[in-house]
Amino acid sequence: MKEPGAQERAARPPIVLVIEDDRALREGLLLNFELHGYRALGAADGEEGLRQAFDARADLIVLDVMLPGFSGLEILAELREKRVDVPVLILSAQDTLRHKVAGLDLGADDYLTKPFELPELLARTDAILRRRRMARQAEPKIAFGEVVIDPAGCQVSLRGRGVALSQKEYELLCLLARAPGRVFSRGEILDRVWGFGFEGTARTVDNFILTLRQKLEADPSTPRHLKTVRQVGYRLDP
């Protein structure tokens, strides 16, 4: 694996989620991704795969198509419908043009057929992760009030000084800040930030907003930016 760029926040290895029902293949893929310097997670069936795809916040999903439970294509469709933009590489025994086109049309980033060449698979996953990193670095900074969000480094600063946010706090802030003025319901925030199958309630969102206000607002009791929209949800005003 290429060394992560110096700008990358913390030297967190990329997380790869392998959704594959064949045990030998799944374990072999996990082994090879770990040896390659990724952090690798595995799921053996469609339901588990879908849950992890939403929860694990993977940087890349390697997806089999013929799975017990949900098929790989159903998982992919569900992810894209919920606007989860994690890159997906389909690894399937179905090698016809029709299957490849269907997978890519549904939103896969790449398609490899079984049996595959291991060096090619690793080169392709590297390429996908590299593109994702570059796209992140090219993302412009978002600013409101005295707060600046730098998506390239996943960093937030207030009046030029770094603010420590947890992963979920950061994702929640980014969600609101990328669409300033738009109202998000608590349900939508739960779906987009915490993911499918999360057992939380609307209170979870309220608590995270409270923390964000304490960290970012000049006066947390009368927020200027992180506004509550009564009976609906939250909105970020620039």
Place this chain on the structure above:
Amino acid sequence: MARFRNRTRSLSFTRLIVFLAVGVLLPVLLSSVVGIVSLARGESSDPIVTGVLVLSFAAAAIGGALTVSVLLGRRARLARLQADLLANVSHDLRTPLAAIRMYAQTLRMGRLREDPQRAEDSLEVIIRETEWLETMLERVLTWRSAARDRGLLERRAEPVGPAVEEAARRFERLLAPGEVELTVAIHGQAPVLHDRQAIGSVVLNLLINAYKYSLHEKRISVSVQELDGRIEIAVADNGVGIARHELGRIFEPFYRVDSSLRGRASGAGLGLAIVRHLVEAQGGEVRVESTPGRGSRFAVWLPRAAAGTSP
């Protein structure tokens, strides 16, 4: 011999359609048209007789056309099944092949040079996966020969225990250590008229089926017992089970249960079709009981051989 017979059968099938179309449909249609024209022009000496003839010819034409379309539809269905079989079989073969290639490349790239234990494990996986490949190939070949001929069984009157134990041993060679909790219980040494290889194939297919449709902490048991003068070979699992409305269809070739029970394992859909075929060819029957979410139990019943029976 079998191959030759098969070719003549498919040839005559095509010929039949052509013969029906050219030899029957065409003259009948022509006769009907001639009759209608002569009726319309008032040239017929006996319009009633001509009318009856025209109606009969028209009915024959419709019947012929229906027969041809049914035959053509059957041909198309057979072709589609053949294509499905190829696609599914290739999936069954590609998955172990992919694993073998990946582990071999892992070793060749020297990625496990520092880790002899994992290198050893990888070799074990490669060997296990070749067993899967062999089993899947055998399954296709069994299906091909089963679909052509029934009379190839070598039946002997002896206990089925050894055949069942051999199948269980082969099944274990397909598994990683500790992957399945398998129990084998053989009671009843009564002789049964059976082909040892065929019964082995039946049990192995049932075991693989149980394995495929079980998710976590797989527990599979295989047992032999004597009940009411018959021998029962049963394979039970704690898998996803089968919905009631699907119980009648699972033995059809190429049929695979749908995903509603999170059990849509991949595969050619041949295993249970082979089981039923081989069991029925030996005068037995297969039954299945299943509770969705709890597991299934497949039971093969074979008649006990009378003393001194020979095939």
